[in-house]
Amino acid sequence: RPGVRLRDDDSREDLSVPSGSIARLLLIDWQSEAFEHNSREITLGKSPASLLKRLGLSRGGPVTKKLVEQIERLATCTVDFRFGTDREAVVVNERLVEAFKYVGEVDPRTKRTTRMIEKVVLSEAFYNELKRHPILVDRAAIRDIQTSPRAIDAYLWLAFRL
Known part of the structure; x- marks a missing residue:
């Protein structure tokens, strides 16, 4: 589910769901960084x-x-997992x-404030699942297909299945 941007004046702005190649590349990067450095904290x-x-x-x-x-979008979204049947x-x-x-x-051109997230801390449950069930991903292979979300999804599914 999409997240919300909290403004300085306590107002809220709805965001869209993460999507596309860049969201996938970021998530792969965050998981790789967390696993390689054995830490939930990722510096961007x-x-x-x-x-x-x-x-x-x-x-x-x-x-x-x-x-x-x-x-x-990734930092603020919520993911729902369902285990079981309709009953x-x-x-x-x-x-x-x-x-x-x-x-x-x-931004001097637009006079609007842009926000850059410089550090994320992965949720403990997400990090623990990552540590329990790691999947080897070749970053060079991902770079070769980085412009296609479908190709990234297929690669990750095959990596998981193998």
Whole structure:
């Protein structure tokens, strides 16, 4: 389910659900970073440039804007898991991210404040499942298919099945 952006004046702005290649690349990166560093805390950086490089994406206005947008969508969304049948089931509502830290800067061209999330802390339940059931993902292979959400999904499904 989509999340909400909390404004300085305590107003709320509905966000959209995370989607597309960039959201998938971010989630793969966060899971890889958490697993490799044995920590729920993921540092993204104060600016998108280093993260774009880590993800293998080219720098540029539209890509940078999408990246910042997808980070916030992932950091605020809730994922529902249902185990069971229509007659009896358990539903778990889980946030992927427990907490995040952002910095806001005023864009001199638009005079609007943009927020860059520089650090996320994965939820304990999500992190524990990641540690319990890791799936080996080749980052070089992901870079080769990074422009296609469908190809990323197929690769991840095959990695999981293997």
